[in-house]
Amino acid sequence: MKITHLLGIGAAAFAVAACTTNPMTGRKSLQIGTLNPQITSSAVQQYQQTLKESKVVTGAQAQMVKKVGNKIKTAAEQYYASIGRSADLSGYQWEFNLLQDNQMNAWCMPGGKVAVYTGILPITKDETGLAVVMGHEVSHALAGHGNERISQAMVAQYGGALLGSTISNAQWSSVFQQVYPVGSQVALLKYGRTQESEADEMGLNLMAIAGYDPRQAIPFWQRMEASSTGARQPEFLSTHPSPGTRVGDIQKDLPKALEYYKRAGGKV
Numbered sequence: 692m693k694i695t696h697l698l699g700i701g702a703a704a705f706a707v708a709a710c711t712t713n714p715m716t717g718r719k720s721l722q723i724g725t726l727n728p729q730i731t732s733s734a735v736q737q738y739q740q741t742l743k744e745s746k747v748v749t750g751a752q753a754q755m756v757k758k759v760g761n762k763i764k765t766a767a768e769q770y771y772a773s774i775g776r777s778a779d780l781s782g783y784q785w786e787f788n789l790l791q792d793n794q795m796n797a798w799c800m801p802g803g804k805v806a807v808y809t810g811i812l813p814i815t816k817d818e819t820g821l822a823v824v825m826g827h828e829v830s831h832a833l834a835g836h837g838n839e840r841i842s843q844a845m846v847a848q849y850g851g852a853l854l855g856s857t858i859s860n861a862q863w864s865s866v867f868q869q870v871y872p873v874g875s876q877v878a879l880l881k882y883g884r885t886q887e888s889e890a891d892e893m894g895l896n897l898m899a900i901a902g903y904d905p906r907q908a909i910p911f912w913q914r915m916e917a918s919s920t921g922a923r924q925p926e927f928l929s930t931h932p933s934p935g936t937r938v939g940d941i942q943k944d945l946p947k948a949l950e951y952y953k954r955a956g957g958k959v
Contacts, residue, residue: 709842713834714776715893718885721846722838730838731782731802733867738786738804746791748809753789756807759821759901760787763829764803766900783832787825795918799828801837814914822903823911826894834893836886840870884932888940891932895941895948902955905948908941 711722747753764785771777783803792808799805805828807821815821831837844866882890891908899905916934932940953959 711835711839713889713893714774714779715770715896716834716889718834718889720835720839721842722835723842723845726838726841726845727782727801730841730867731784733864734800734802734804734837735784738800738806741790741806742788745806748789748791752809752812755818755821756789756825757787759818759825760785760805760829762901762903763822763825763897766826766897767829767833770897770900780833795915797824797828799825799832801832801835803829803832805829814918815911816914819898819903819907820911820914822898822901823894823908826896826898826901826903827890828894830890830893830897831882831886834886834889836882836890837870839886840882841866844869888932888937891937891941892944895944896951899948899951899957900955902952902957904957905945905952909938912937912941 709721709723710719711724712719768777768780771779785803785805787805787807789807789809793810794808795811795814797805797807797811805825807825811824812821815824848866895905895908898908912934949957949959
């Protein structure tokens with residue numbers, strides 16, 4: 692009992708020490724900063740493995756993915772520079788690839804490794820729709836959502852052992868694989884509703900800073916919803932916000948995003 696109690700106290704103290712504040716949304720989350728190099732290294736390995744196992748597309752559509760990705764990247768760099776936080780992005784190694792796959796999906800690994808599946812392109816329709824997707828996925832990485840999930844898993848499993856840095860490589864690998872499954876199955880990564888909503892908000896701002904009309908996020912998510920099949924779970928059982936909640940939140944976030952869009956030369 693005493694050992695368990697002490698571990699609980701240690702984990703709680705560690706959680707306080709590892710609290711991180713998102714500079715764009717203000718949300719606080721548990722993120723163990725010392726894990727970032729390990730997470731990035733593992734993410735690069737997973738990304739390279741995924742590219743080996745997948746058909747990497749070239750041509751006009753792939754170039755569009757790279758173009759939009761680089762504009763979102765530049766927007767992030769501009770924003771972080773404007774608040775004196777450029778150092779936050781120093782460890783990012785950006786890469787944008789289009790993969791042949793019918794899944795309507797895209798993802799961004801910690802450190803800036805992005806994959807877009809061809810299956811989502813009919814839903815995005817154009818650069819602006821693609822900017823909604825890539826802004827959202829890049830925001831997951833910028834917000835440290837991978838670190839947050841790994842940190843939560845490690846504290847839950849190992850508690851106060853983290854304070855003594857006694858987590859083995861095997862234990863680390865086990866936790867990472869839980870959050871980022873091997874190879875192409877990384878696409879199955881699921882974030883919580885709070886993280887998804889935060890990525891929506893950040894992505895809206897990033898696409899606007901990049902010069903894409905953030906108002907187009909609403910019709911994109913409506914198209915995505917229309918393309919879904921099967922019965923939808925109630926929102927409290929889903930990792931994603933319900934369509935109505937998502938659109939409502941985007942509408943609340945639009946005024947701020949439109950200010951960024953206006954500064955970027957967009958017509959409001």
